Amino acid sequence: DAKTTQPPSMDCAEGRAANLPCNHSTISGNEYVYWYRQIHSQGPQYIIHGLKNNETNEMASLIITEDRKSSTLILPHATLRDTAVYYCIVRVDLRTNAGKSTFGDGTTLTVKP
Amino acid sequence: NAGVMQNPRHLVRRRGQEARLRCSPMKGHSHVYWYRQLPEEGLKFMVYLQKENIIDESGMPKERFSAEFPKEGPSILRIQQVVRGDSAAYFCASSPGTGRGRANVLTFGAGSRLTVL
Numbered sequence: 001d002a003k004t005t006q007p008p009s010m011d012c013a014e015g016r017a018a019n020l021p022c023n024h025s026t027i028s029g030n031e032y033v034y035w036y037r038q039i040h041s042q043g044p045q046y047i048i049h050g051l052k053n054n055e056t057n058e059m060a061s062l063i064i065t066e067d068r069k070s071s072t073l074i075l076p077h078a079t080l081r082d083t084a085v086y087y088c089i090v091r092v093d094l095r096t097n098a099g100k101s102t103f104g105d106g107t108t109l110t111v112k113p
Numbered sequence: 114n115a116g117v118m119q120n121p122r123h124l125v126r127r128r129g130q131e132a133r134l135r136c137s138p139m140k141g142h143s144h145v146y147w148y149r150q151l152p153e154e155g156l157k158f159m160v161y162l163q164k165e166n167i168i169d170e171s172g173m174p175k176e177r178f179s180a181e182f183p184k185e186g187p188s189i190l191r192i193q194q195v196v197r198g199d200s201a202a203y204f205c206a207s208s209p210g211t212g213r214g215r216a217n218v219l220t221f222g223a224g225s226r227l228t229v230l
Contacts, residue, residue: 032214034217034218036219038156041202041224042223042224043117043204043206043221043222043223043224044156044204044206044219044221045221046218046219046220046221049214049215049218051214087156091217100146100158100161100169100171100172101146101158101217101219102158103148103155103156103157103158104155105155106155
């Protein structure tokens with residue numbers, strides 16, 4: 001699975017959009033980008049994933065660059081409850097290749113009032 | 114539709130005792146993963162199992178730790194002769210293993226917090 005690079009920390013004002021970047025320059029054609037978050041002491045929570053098209057769900061939007069070497073998770077209206085560690089993971093999504101997802105250090109997002 | 118259920122949520126053991134952590138995956142999920150998170154550290158993969166099979170145990174310590182996922186019942190993570198360094202949060206996750214783009218989406222439990230005195 002390709003390596004990812006994320007900034008260690010970011011701040012965001014409450015009510016504003018939070019844009020969390022992830023670099024995955026070695027991504028291969030069949031690897032998906034997944035985002036999870038972990039609110040303090042809780043179990044990690046899946047947010048969104050994508051292959052090459054931009055994706056949106058009730059939690060967030062995922063923007064993947066055309067060359068797929070980087071992506072941005074967007075929380076459109078951040079709240080204090082969005083303060084968490086956000087993890088970007090790249091891995092192949094094949095039934096025959098199911099296996100571990102490796103969590104790096106992630107980005108600690110702090111939403112401030 | 115219950116999510117991933119882990120128990121106990123909190124477990125206290127004295128050095129040398131055994132700890133057993135249980136995980137029931139989401140309904141319809143046949144893949145189970147265990148992760149460990151030491152205080153102030155990140156999530157570390159331990160083991161990946163399917164029913165009655167250990168698929169990848171590359172993150173498991175060589176001694177004292179074992180995992181199983183029997184045909185019936187929850188997955189069990191067993192730690193024998195616990196030491197203080199085993200104090201951590203242990204998270205279980207499950208995935209469906211099928212479905213284009215969703216085969217490996219992980220759903221995590223709330224975790225089991227082990228404290229070794």
